[in-house]
Structures are given as C-alpha cells and as structure tokens.
Amino acid sequence: MVNNLLAGKKGIIFGALDEKSIAWKTAIKCHEQGAQIVLTNAPVALRMGEINKLAEMTGAPVIGADVTNMDDLKKLFEESMNHFGGKIDFVLHSIGMSLNVRKGKHYTDMNYEWNQKTLDISAMSLHRVLRTAWDMDAISEWGSVVALSYIAAQRVFPDYNEMADAKALLENIARSFGYHYGVRNKVRVNTISQSPTRTTAGSGVKGFDAFIDYAEKMSPLGNASAEDCANYCTFLFSDLSRYITMQNLFHDGGFSFTGVSEAVIGTMSNDE
Ligand SMILES: NC(=O)c1ccc[n+]([C@@H]2O[C@H](COP(=O)([O-])OP(=O)(O)OC[C@H]3O[C@@H](n4cnc5c(N)ncnc54)[C@H](O)[C@@H]3O)[C@@H](O)[C@H]2O)c1
16 A cells, blocks of 8 residues: 655645545545645535535645636635645546436437536536636646546437536546646646446436446446545546646546446346
C-alpha cells in the first residue's frame, strides 16, 4: 500500500452527497494520502447535513457553491485559497443531474429548458470551474482536474437519456480546456469513465439494477467500485500521473472493449 501520495497537496472536492458518493470516497482517500481538502456541494445538498460527517472525518471546511453560479465559484476558490494559504493542486468534479430523467421525460420528447439546465449542471459546469480557476490563476503548475463520465458518451445506452449528451460535452470540455491549461500552466484535465455504481445519481437511471448486473457480467474484471474509482482519482491527482492529460480514461473492468462475454451469451443460449 502506498503512503502519503498526496502529501502537501491541496484540493477541492465537488459532489459528496452521502457516503455512497464517489466524491465522498475520494475525499477520504485523498485525506488518507496526506492531502488537505475543501468540500463543496450545492446549498440544497448541504442542507441534508450528511457532508458534515465527512468534514469531521477529513478535517475539511465545507463551502457551498451552486456549480452553475459564477459568483459562488469565485467565492469558493477565493475562500479555498485563503484557507490553504496558496494555490490549489487538484479538483474533483463529481457532479451530475438530469431534469428530464428525474421528471420521466423520454429522450425523444425532451423538454429543452430542462435540457439546458442538465447540460449546464452536468457539463458546462466543468468549463465554469476551469474558467474560474483560470481567471484567478488558482491552480498550481502540474495541478490535476478530474471529472467523472460514463461510456454513454460514446455508445448508446437508451435509458441514460440526455445525460449521454451531457457526458459527451463534458469529455470534450476536458480535452479543449485541457489543451489551453496545459500550454499555459501545465495543468492537467482528464475524465474518468466509471462503471455503473450504486449511488444517488446512478440509481436515478431507469432499470439501473438490471443494468448494473449486465455490466458486471460483461466486464472481465467485474464492475469497478466507487472505492476503486476513488483510488484512480487519487493516482490522477498525484505526481505519478504528470503526463496524463486531455484523456477520457475508462475505469470499468474492461467493459468498454468487450464485444460480448461468455457470461452474457450464457444467459441467451438455448444450447443444451
Ligand atoms: N453512479 C454511477 O453509476 C456513475 C457512473 C459513471 C459516472 N458517474 C458520475 O459520477 C459523478 C458523481 O455521481 P455519483 O454517482 O457519486 O452520485 P451522487 O448523487 O452522490 O453525486 C452527484 C452530485 O452532484 C451534485 N450536484 C447536483 N447539482 C449540483 C449543482 N447545481 N451544484 C453543485 N453540485 C451539484 C449533487 O449534490 C451530488 O453531490 C457524476 O458526474 C456521475 O454522472 C456516476
């Protein structure tokens, strides 16, 4: 087991809602590996109060920010830099929300106002976060920004609905901003494309339980857990991954490159 991989590093973690959240597990790992962190979430999520437990476990302040609000983001970065007494080394963007999914609208019948909101919260927010940091020169050289994505950005998963479009946009923003931030400050920007995972956001997708079982059977290693995703984030925040940028990195037990598995074929076959 490695120790102190993030010693001396300072990071902002978006999106820890409850202990199932990928961001929650990542906050714990980063803290264990010696990082100092600031936790942030939307005011409505903070009112649930769960995050205070995580704050206590990790010695982190909690600063509310709606990720679609530029003033909130500016305040978040300012207060975080004051708290740390300097720049930020890593950021986790672990945010997703679909209004059309939540309200049961089919993809072919989407409400475009809700869709705008979905794209803003789930994808443009990465641009907003990066832009805020860029304008304030808030991220250290070789800093690392990671956002979480899903393979519906490349392949069709019908029930993932408008979130597929949001993830495609998110991954592209990571590449485009990653280019500019790399040139200017050697800041790295990547997305991790994670296996389906039982969390509040994940469970909002129709037929999620059946789908998670299917993905488990399709992946040679099985589905990657939230905890393993947290390990991967920690690695990407560390100096061991300094030349990885502008990538969409599959963290899915091999799902993305498996055409079909024997386990899945076995459930279809009528052979004796
Ligand atoms: N769970 C899965 O199956 C799965 C798979 C691949 C990728 N992901 C992605 O992982 C990320 C984290 O999701 P999770 O599964 O841990 O679920 P989660 O529900 O625990 O986290 C989603 C977070 O987004 C936050 N959020 C929503 N609107 C916001 C706003 N306006 N401002 C700030 N924060 C806001 C929520 O408060 C919540 O903390 C998301 O991007 C999700 O799409 C999840």
